[in-house]
């Protein structure tokens with residue numbers, strides 16, 4: 192493409208071979224429709240793409256994997272970072288450096304060679320940078336904190352088209368860690384690794400008849416466990432199709448996921464009240480290397496349609512499980528995958544170097560995944576609204592990382608942060624991106640500036 196001479200990677204416009212493949216990530220309901228896609232090979236390509244966007248008044252969207260797409264670009268510049276997927280581990284310093292497009296899987300494997308683990312989440316397929324910028328709630332986060340709490344430095348291309356490295360003491364270092372993609376295109380990030388070689392982990396899969404009891408007991412159980420016990424529960428209506436393993440097919444499952452940093456003996460003892468609820472269809476709990484941690488949640492890798500929303504809860508009240516089950520439980524006739532993650536542990540503690548991550552005091556986060564039929568608002572959105580409405584009495588806000596699908600509502604970003612942090616983020620946005628070039632995200636509008644989302648080539 193003429194517009195983008197001098198790239199190491201390629202630039203693709205609508206109609207070019209590879210355009211559709213490059214704009215399509217994991218999320219398939221809501222696709223970017225950029226005027227140009229830059230398949231970046233390195234920092235210089237990102238710089239060129241950002242300068243091009245700013246010169247032409249276009250919005251910039253970034254895609255590494257497409258797991259977190261929430262505001263698709265219409266006519267802007269899409270920077271595809273998937274080829275910038277390098278990893279370097281420094282075992283002595285216990286740190287890793289990952290490129291913009293690196294998936295967790297690569298870091299987990301490289302760190303595992305040295306008996307170390309990152310603060311990765313449920314799916315090793317998710318991108319490192321998008322995850323950390325949104326906070327990053329990991330399998331080990333109750334023990335060690337948010338991934339954003341353990342970043343050493345960040346290399347970022349800002350709206351002035353310059354590449355900078357930011358570290359503790361820089362305003363942008365505070366804002367990027369939790370502020371998502373609002374402040375630039377991150378080209379690389381350095382973060383801590385932890386000496387966790389092995390885990391007691393896996394999943395307990397209970398059948399439909401036990402689901403309500405498991406959900407209620409899980410709520411009570413989370414109040415009793417030590418910080419080293421990480422867990423979540425998923426309530427999953429499994430489709431009745433051959434691709435699903437026979438014992439799980441067509442069932443509405445309760446899937447309790449465990450990641451415990453401790454001995455097998457203690458782990459076994461801690462999960463006793465859950466196992467005592469009854470037979471499991473599948474029980475994979477046991478000792479495992481951290482490199483196998485992706486099997487705990489066992490999330491699908493294939494591209495798919497989904498809409499994901501969430502509520503950060505001050506408490507997982509006794510009334511909440513039944514309120515949720517009435518709306519999307521077995522027999523409700525309404526499709527929705529419910530997930531509740533246990534927070535707490537060290538998460539409420541302020542990190543050594545402050546960042547923008549909000550709602551640290553939340554005790555649990557409720558996530559809901561529904562299946563929209565197309566890009567417009569439909570029954571999937573209504574289900575999401577109803578479930579989120581049902582937990583309103585205990586909702587303190589949202590987590591920006593668990594907002595996926597077409598959810599660009601202006602008020603959403605405000606709900607992701609403490610009020611003072613939001614004001615500071617908006618003020619920093621006005622300084623670093625007054626034109627809101629980086630708007631295809633959970634968007635923080637620059638203070639006193641109009642939000643622009645739909646820039647088109649003229």
Ligand SMILES: Cc1cc2nc3c(=O)[nH]c(=O)nc-3n(C[C@H](O)[C@H](O)[C@H](O)COP(=O)(O)OP(=O)(O)OC[C@H]3O[C@@H](n4cnc5c(N)ncnc54)[C@H](O)[C@@H]3O)c2cc1C
Pocket residue numbers: 216253254255256257258259260261272291292311312313314316317318319320321322323324325326327328329330371372373375376377378490592593595631632633
């Ligand atoms: C199956 C699944 C499991 C998940 N599990 C967890 C979990 O356990 N814990 C958790 O905290 N989150 C989890 N998430 C949420 C996930 O961390 C966010 O959606 C994250 O934004 C995904 O980043 P990505 O690069 O993979 O996705 P992408 O869609 O490629 O990027 C998402 C957004 O991140 C920003 N971004 C990405 N790369 C850059 C960059 N280089 N510079 C600036 N901005 C950038 C952009 O705003 C972009 O729109 C999960 C999501 C899914 C779909």
